[in-house]
Amino acid sequence: MRTSIATVCLSGTLDQKLVAARAAGFDGVEVFEPDLIASPLSPEAVRARAEELGLSLDLYQPFRDFEGVGQELLDRNLRRAAAKFALMHRLGIRTMLLCSNVATATSGDEHLAAGQLRQLGDLAERFDVRVAYEALAWGTFVDSFDAAARIVGLAAHPRVGLCLDSFHILSKGHDPAGIEDIPADRIFFVQMADAPLLSMDALSWSRHHRLFPGEGDFDLGGFMGHLVRTGYDGPVSLEIFNDTFRQADPFATAVHARRSLRWLEHETAVATRRARRGSDEGAGSTSEAAAVPDEGAGAHRVRMATTLLPAVSPPAEVTYVELRTGDLRELRHLLRQLGFRAHGAHRSKDVELWSQGAARIVLGAPEAEQDQPTVAGIGLSVQDPAAGADRARGLYAPAVPREEASGEEPLLGVRAPDGSEVFFGAVRGAEPQWVREFGRPDDGDPPSIERVDHVNLAQPWEHFDAAVLFFHAVLDLRTEPTTEVAAPVGLIRSQVLRSSDGVLRVALNLVPSGASADAILPQHVAFATSDALSLARAARGRGFEPLDIPDNHYDDLQARHELEPGLLEQLRELNVMYDRDGVGEFLHFYTHPVGTVFLEVVERRGGYAGYGAPNAPVRLASQYRHRHAVRQVGLANPVAS
Ligand SMILES: O=C(O)c1ccc(O)c(O)c1
Ligand SMILES: [Mg+2]
Secondary structure, X not given: OOEEEEHHHOOOOHHHHHHHHHHOOOOEEEEEHHHHHOXXXXXXXXXXXXXXXXXXXXXXXXXXXXXXXXXXXXXXXXXXXXXXXXXXXXXXXXXXXXXXXXXXXXXXXXXXXXHHHHHHHHHXXXXXXXXXXXXXXXXXXXXXXXXXXXXXXXXXXOOEEEEEEHHHHHOOOOOHHHHHHOOHHHEEEEEEOEOOOOOXXXXXXXXXXXXXXXXXXXXXXXXXXXXXXXXXXXXXXXXXXXXXXXXXXXXXXXXXXXXXXXXXXXXXXHHHHHHHEOEOOOOOOOEEOOOOOOOOOOOOOOOOOEEOOOOOOOEEEEEEEXXXXXXXXXXXXXXXXXXXXXXXXXXXOOEEEEEEOOEEEEXXXXXXXXXXXXXXXEEEEEOOHHHHHHHHHHOOOOEEOOOOOOOXXXXXEEEOOOOOEEEXXXXXXXXXXXXXXXXXXXXXXXXXXXXXXXXXXXXXXXXHHHHHHHHHHHHOOEEOOOEEEEEOOEEEEEEEEEOOOOOOEEEEEEOOOOOOOOOOOOEEEXXXXXXXHHHHHHHHHOOOOOOOOOHHHHHHHHHHHOOOHHHHHHHHHHOOEEXXXXXXXXXEEEOOOEOOEEEEEEEEEOXXXXXXXXXXXXXXXXXXXXXXXXXXXXXXXXXXX
């Protein structure tokens, strides 16, 4: 699959955009006109730069408001087009994008538009270029790909074809299956964009909220399946108008973009194979060959070569979560109060292990000087660790180097966009083999915590969407609807992703921009228990002081849920929070924050599937007060050590 990216997706200068696109491995770019106009590089210099980098310049865009106009304006539009065709000639670009008219069209007559496009085609022929007509979702008369396809069909000019943009088609709810009726040689260009389902006007949605494939709500794998069945074999390009990516580092965004297309290529390979299942070929090979036999007259012919990624290795267990901080004393203290046992130090690495049931916390010092604790990594056991790591690396996730002394279990690590690590290890009986590389656990009460329930990772604004894509593409975690939580420092956007069986649940939180200095970064590990109240009581017996929850919360709970008085009093006494959904109940309590990290204990009763979202504002306000109080008295949290 040939890949391309519109320069509008990236921040920086035109030259930086070209270098970033190449560095991320794109084959080509779409030159967005404002980027060229603002550049000090001549068109010839841009062409030379692209050649030097080994990038093709696939498209010049956009040309606007051409068709459906009166004769006088048409003449002017043709002169305007001639100037741009001459410019394209200097750039060495063969295809121009023409957006359907949103401003000057006075007629919706498709024969009139087609005749005008035919004249544009004649002009394009003189400059040896071609025109790809794209229906914008907010076009005055032409706002659907089938209308654009009819007009292109009527124009019947070899230099006039279509640009298909998934956003304009899917945002309007149009059925992309109709793409299969378009002759492949009429599809000149394809732009892929994802987006969250929002209720707003299409123009604002398109200009500000597009996302890279795999990050939004559109079925782009299905879209691509229709596309490849036409026989289209041209570039598949990304055109993502998005306020965040316009500000983020272009090199990071380009890698992120490339990962999204690699994922989409895989989904396309899957969709193509699924459509052809039952036919004899394809089942075993990983490459969807370009030369699929023609299945007779009228049959769709797949020509695009798409390659599968190694299969997802679904997590069988979260084997550990790694926390790093310069001062481990407070975390040790909290773990002990919650009933964890210390295994002591690793035999060759500078980390220590704490465990309870199958919940394991690895504590270590930060890689670089850093005072705030962080959730630094997640360990997973999977059936095929090598395949899991290969898939991640196939999706451009950097490998994390790790040394193993002889006899130690190999773990394969990759780095997520925010720098945290995901390690793959083998599934082995009751306990991972590496546990024995630490000391034997000290004595303690029988475990009340069973395992890690979920991990909550704070994401800086520029990594949030990349992290969603990373966890979705690498581990096939599925997104749940995003929620917004009101905190004293601003609105926190939260996105939960989970494996189909719920073994791995990751909640990503978008830290409000500008709030970082004083914000409680919502980063934590939650442990599952079958009896939160007993655990809270036992912890209190070990001196544990939970995060204090205001009485108002309990009064509100009572009003909403009419709890049995006995339960309500226990919740209130132990600072345990409560929620209920259609199927079950949720009891949960928190430690106070240690810097930016805290711990949570959760009990899911009767299949409760959520995370206590209604309680999050209360919890965030308590954490904020705690932090504020700590600051005011200028003390670290009391530590008995
Ligand atoms: O928002 C726009 O104007 C615009 C321009 C060019 C495109 O390809 C597109 O999809 C939208
Ligand atoms: Mg477009």
